[in-house]
Amino acid sequence: MAAKKGFGTTFTYNAAVIAALTTIGGVEITRESYDSTTHQSTGGAREFLPGLYDAGEIPITGFLDYTDTAGQIAMAADAVADPPVLRTCVITPPAATGLSWTFSGFISKFKLLDGPMDGLIPFSASIKISGVPTLATAVSTGLTTTFFAISGSAVVLPAPATATLDYAATVLTAVASVTVTPIAAAGVITVNGNVVASGAASSAITLGAAGSLNKITIVVTEANKAPKTYTIWLTRA
Numbered sequence: 673m674a675a676k677k678g679f680g681t682t683f684t685y686n687a688a689v690i691a692a693l694t695t696i697g698g699v700e701i702t703r704e705s706y707d708s709t710t711h712q713s714t715g716g717a718r719e720f721l722p723g724l725y726d727a728g729e730i731p732i733t734g735f736l737d738y739t740d741t742a743g744q745i746a747m748a749a750d751a752v753a754d755p756p757v758l759r760t761c762v763i764t765p766p767a768a769t770g771l772s773w774t775f776s777g778f779i780s781k782f783k784l785l786d787g788p789m790d791g792l793i794p795f796s797a798s799i800k801i802s803g804v805p806t807l808a809t810a811v812s813t814g815l816t817t818t819f820f821a822i823s824g825s826a827v828v829l830p831a832p833a834t835a836t837l838d839y840a841a842t843v844l845t846a847v848a849s850v851t852v853t854p855i856a857a858a859g860v861i862t863v864n865g866n867v868v869a870s871g872a873a874s875s876a877i878t879l880g881a882a883g884s885l886n887k888i889t890i891v892v893t894e895a896n897k898a899p900k901t902y903t904i905w906l907t908r909a
Contacts, residue, residue, distance in 0.1 A: 676768050683732055684762040688742035693734035696763060699773050699805050700728040727801035729780055736793040747797055751782035761799055767896040770810035777801045812859050814892045814900035821853045841906040849876040852888060859894035879908045
């Protein structure tokens with residue numbers, strides 16, 4: 673179950689975290705399409721070409737915080753600025769997701785001081801995205817340079833490197849099982865789903881019959897980061 677709660681998500685506008693928000697919209701990308709159908713279109717089906725895309729608007733709602741001068745109050749000033757100004761915005765979900773959206777945008781809607789007599793004063797705004805939004809993912813560092821060893825005198829190609837995720841390995845026919853010894857500076861390591869301490873050998877991995885191809889997966893997962901997965905395709909000669 674990889675679902676996460678949204679509580680704790682922040683919206684940053686021009687380097688200031690906007691106070692007292694209750695909802696923060698997401699980036700919604702839509703792309704135009706152009707009808708390129710001709711009399712020669714196969715099977716009488718319509719054909720299309722993709723056009724430009726639009727990242728949409730980000731609606732935010734919450735409650736007035738008159739002390740939030742760098743956030744809500746600054747947005748009010750930008751809403752009437754002439755010419756309009758582009759600001760850098762960042763949507764940061766809870767740390768457990770390891771994600772963030774960064775984009776440039778301008779205030780397209782702003783509403784304040786429209787509340788009930790006996791309740792909190794609401795605040796709302798929309799930011800129109802201009803240009804390309806960037807989705808950043810925090811990924812685990814992974815294994816160190818000399819990051820794994822396979823028993824049975826396995827030959828591994830290419831040479832181990834932290835950023836290289838796929839490998840081919842071979843062992844002699846007489847080798848019926850192997851162990852993998854991974855090394856990582858941080859995070860939890862699993863080999864074929866079983867937790868292994870850094871620098872320690874995994875439990876024995878039974879190989880298939882001679883000539884078979886065997887998949888070995890090493891996963892490194894750091895807190896609040898996406899896992900990094902290494903795959904070794906091991907052939908028993």
